[in-house]
Amino acid sequence: MARYRTGLNYAYLSEDAKRVVRRALLKAVAIPGFQVPFSGREMPMPYGWGTGGVQVTASLIGPGDVLKVIDQGADDTTNAVSIRDFLAKTAFCRVTEETGEATIIQTRHRIPETPLKEGQIMVYQVPIPDPLRFLEPKLEENRALHALREYGILYVKLYEDVTRHGEIAQSYDYPAMVNRRYAMSPSPIPRFDNPKLRLSPALHLFGAGREKRVYAVPPHCEVESLAFSDYPFRAGESGHRCELCGDGESFLDEMVVDDAGGRVFVCSDSAHCRRRRESLQGAELPRAEKEEK
Amino acid sequence: MTEEPLLEAKGLHFSYGSHKALEGVSLELYPGEILGVVGESGSGKSTLLNVLRGEARPSAGEVYYRDKAGERLNVFAISEGRRRKLARTELGFARQRPEEGLRMKVSGGGNIAERLFAAGERSYGVAREKAKEWLGKVEIPLSRLDDPPTQYSGGMRERLQLARNLATYPRLVLLDEPTGGLDASVQARVLDLILSLAKEFGLAGVLVTHDLRVARLLTERIMVMKGGAVVESGLTDRVLDDPRESYTQLLVSSTLGDA
Numbered sequence: 001m002a003r004y005r006t007g008l009n010y011a012y013l014s015e016d017a018k019r020v021v022r023r024a025l026l027k028a029v030a031i032p033g034f035q036v037p038f039s040g041r042e043m044p045m046p047y048g049w050g051t052g053g054v055q056v057t058a059s060l061i062g063p064g065d066v067l068k069v070i071d072q073g074a075d076d077t078t079n080a081v082s083i084r085d086f087l088a089k090t091a092f093c094r095v096t097e098e099t100g101e102a103t104i105i106q107t108r109h110r111i112p113e114t115p116l117k118e119g120q121i122m123v124y125q126v127p128i129p130d131p132l133r134f135l136e137p138k139l140e141e142n143r144a145l146h147a148l149r150e151y152g153i154l155y156v157k158l159y160e161d162v163t164r165h166g167e168i169a170q171s172y173d174y175p176a177m178v179n180r181r182y183a184m185s186p187s188p189i190p191r192f193d194n195p196k197l198r199l200s201p202a203l204h205l206f207g208a209g210r211e212k213r214v215y216a217v218p219p220h221c222e223v224e225s226l227a228f229s230d231y232p233f234r235a236g237e238s239g240h241r242c243e244l245c246g247d248g249e250s251f252l253d254e255m256v257v258d259d260a261g262g263r264v265f266v267c268s269d270s271a272h273c274r275r276r277r278e279s280l281q282g283a284e285l286p287r288a289e290k291e292e293k
Numbered sequence: 294m295t296e297e298p299l300l301e302a303k304g305l306h307f308s309y310g311s312h313k314a315l316e317g318v319s320l321e322l323y324p325g326e327i328l329g330v331v332g333e334s335g336s337g338k339s340t341l342l343n344v345l346r347g348e349a350r351p352s353a354g355e356v357y358y359r360d361k362a363g364e365r366l367n368v369f370a371i372s373e374g375r376r377r378k379l380a381r382t383e384l385g386f387a388r389q390r391p392e393e394g395l396r397m398k399v400s401g402g403g404n405i406a407e408r409l410f411a412a413g414e415r416s417y418g419v420a421r422e423k424a425k426e427w428l429g430k431v432e433i434p435l436s437r438l439d440d441p442p443t444q445y446s447g448g449m450r451e452r453l454q455l456a457r458n459l460a461t462y463p464r465l466v467l468l469d470e471p472t473g474g475l476d477a478s479v480q481a482r483v484l485d486l487i488l489s490l491a492k493e494f495g496l497a498g499v500l501v502t503h504d505l506r507v508a509r510l511l512t513e514r515i516m517v518m519k520g521g522a523v524v525e526s527g528l529t530d531r532v533l534d535d536p537r538e539s540y541t542q543l544l545v546s547s548t549l550g551d552a
Binding site for chain 2: 158163
């Protein structure tokens with residue numbers, strides 16, 4: 001099939017290693033939201049840099065795939081660039097920055113603004129896969145809570161938030177119920193992106209390298225963010241517009257631009273922002289509203 | 294007594310390795326009754342409670358619990374899910390060290406709310422109101438509602454643990470030395486509180502203590518344990534005033550002051 005220019009196996013991992021990951025992924029898809037352990041391999045990158053995501057992607061990718069890699073929504077940050085290069089070199093696949101063009105999108109922290117389509121696969125790099133990790137550290141008890149669907153404890157965290165901040169303050173890694181059965185930690189994506197998981201036509205795969213677990217949200221699956229009946233889930237909006245493309249709907253990053261504490265807001269999704277700027281060329285940008293705090 | 298017992302234990306045996314912690318313990322507990330279990334350290338009192346609450350599976354013997362619907366359940370034969378559900382709704386368990394029964398990093402209100410959420414409550418407003426109500430019932434100032442138990446005194450922690458356990462109106466409470474580390478005046482208040490709450494809600498309870506005065510004050514019937522077995526049982530006043538067994542006599546006579 002391929003000429004292994006690198007001297008490594010196709011997509012770096014051995015065929016056996018990939019088979020192990022695929023088997024775990026099949027189970028994960030069959031039981032939405034359930035964390036499936038797998039025998040993760042050492043990757044040529046440190047833990048915390050996306051070893052889980054890379055193993056999932058490497059197990060799925062073929063020469064016909066088109067890969068997009070983002071980190072905090074951007075295609076051009078160090079982590080995204082190195083993972084994209086690594087997979088392009090070892091899996092000989094095409095790479096892209098266009099969300100609509102990609103068959104596999106590996107991500108850290110974001111779901112692209114462009115709506116996902118049927119047939120696309122999102123691969124998440126997950127640091128802490130278990131939403132109960134810091135609430136119930138005892139492993140045996142933790143497993144019992146998942147097995148028996150005893151998730152009352154998750155509401156204690158929300159209770160503390162509302163008590164302290166007057167609202168549910170958790171702004172990323174916001175826990176959600178998958179298929180009304182398992183509580184899931186949607187990796188560190190912002191709460192803003194949680195609604196995009198619900199009934200999404202794409203397949204969402206989560207890989208935690210250090211913890212050696214994978215889990216999945218299959219296409220068209222119910223994903224409900226946890227909330228109180230009297231404090232419903234809110235995705236939240238920034239109340240600002242992107243400085244570059246003027247978008248007021250997308251997820252924005254706040255950037256310090258000078259030594260005087262000047263700050264601007266820009267789209268976190270760099271491909272989305274670029275496409276908007278191109279299509280708006282010549283037209284006047286919607287004014288960025290600056291709010292004094 | 295014509296009423297059916299709420300809790301029955303028959304011939305319980307339990308071992309930690311080669312050490313036999315329980316050797317053939319049986320008991321019956323009726324609704325609205327508080328049963329005392331006394332004995333020296335290592336006599337198997339706490340182990341008995343762990344078996345009664347369905348946490349430690351006995352090597353022999355059975356525990357039966359009659360639930361709200363009147364069904365007599367073999368505690369170790371029903372599914373784990375059902376057993377745990379009973380434990381967090383119909384059963385209260387106060388540990389010897391309240392720090393182990395509380396979430397020390399979560400506010401006092403959150404500790405009470407946890408029990409409500411575990412029983413299915415999903416409204417913040419309702420949970421908070423009930424947390425306030427229970428804090429009041431156990432005489433913790435409302436101003437401490439949002440403080441974590443790390444900032445509570447020992448007596449307040451004991452009382453918070455009680456509030457947390459009672460918040461779902463259990464039918465049975467298991468108390469393991471509820472006043473263990475408290476000074477005399479605080480101890481009296483906590484005891485008083487347990488008594489009044491038990492009366493108010495018609496609670497049945499098993500109270501484990503090594504303090505005969507506490508047993509005298511709170512319980513109607515008492516069991517004296519030694520080396521994992523019951524050496525004597527009967528009405529509390531009878532057992533403490535007129536102990537039959539030499540071990541009980543020793544226990545009563547070795548109490549400082551009047552038991």
